[in-house]
Amino acid sequence: MESDAQVRWERLVGQILASGEATYGNAAADGPKRAFGATSLKTGGKIFAMLVHGRLVVKLPAKRVEALVGEGAGQRFDPGHGRIQREWLDVASDDFETWVALATESEAFVARGKG
Numbered sequence: 001m002e003s004d005a006q007v008r009w010e011r012l013v014g015q016i017l018a019s020g021e022a023t024y025g026n027a028a029a030d031g032p033k034r035a036f037g038a039t040s041l042k043t044g045g046k047i048f049a050m051l052v053h054g055r056l057v058v059k060l061p062a063k064r065v066e067a068l069v070g071e072g073a074g075q076r077f078d079p080g081h082g083r084i085q086r087e088w089l090d091v092a093s094d095d096f097e098t099w100v101a102l103a104t105e106s107e108a109f110v111a112r113g114k115g
Contacts, residue, residue, distance in 0.1 A: 003054055004094070005051065005054035005055065005056075005094070006051070006054070008094065008096055008099060009051040009056070011096065012049075012056075012096070012099050012100060012103055013041060015100060016041055016049075016100075016103055016104070016107065017041075019104075020043075020107065021043060021111075022041050022042060022043050022048075022107055023041075023042050023043075023045075024039075024040075024041055024042070025039055025040065039051065041103065041107070043107050043110050043111045044110070044111060044113075046110050047059065047110075048103070048106040048107045048109070048110040048111075049102075049103045049106050049107070052077070052079075052090070055090050055091060056090075056091040056099050056102065056103070057077050057088055057089065057090050057091070058088070058089050058091065058102045058103055058105070058106035059087055059088055059089075059106050059109065059110055060087060060088075060089055060102075060105060060106055060109055061087065061109060062086045062087050064105075064109075065086060065087060065088070065089045066086075068089055069089070072092065073089070073091065073092055073093065073098075074089045074090050074091045074092040074093075075089070075090050075092070076088065076089065076090070077089060077090045078090075089102070
């Protein structure tokens with residue numbers, strides 16, 4: 001059975017793909033489907049959003065991440081090796097509209113080439 005987060009993620013992926021130029025996973029790439037980025041949203045081949053342990057993780061400018069952390073909207077993302085990522089936010093909210101807003105903001109940031 002899928003978790004609520006997985007269902008929300010699939011809904012988000014569908015909405016983001018329908019509204020822009022984003023791609024999902026490694027559909028266009030050769031190689032194993034379990035490779036890094038296989039379940040991530042991308043723009044221009046660069047990851048901007050992913051689901052990690054049931055939580056949305058998005059790439060945003062470091063100052064924006066800092067502000068969102070200060071507001072309690074999430075925490076800096078730790079990919080598991082103890083090195084906190086200053087431009088990645090692990091989103092605290094389970095609200096779908098919050099996910100859409102942050103993923104859309106993240107896509108625009110990465111698409112501008114700042115990511």
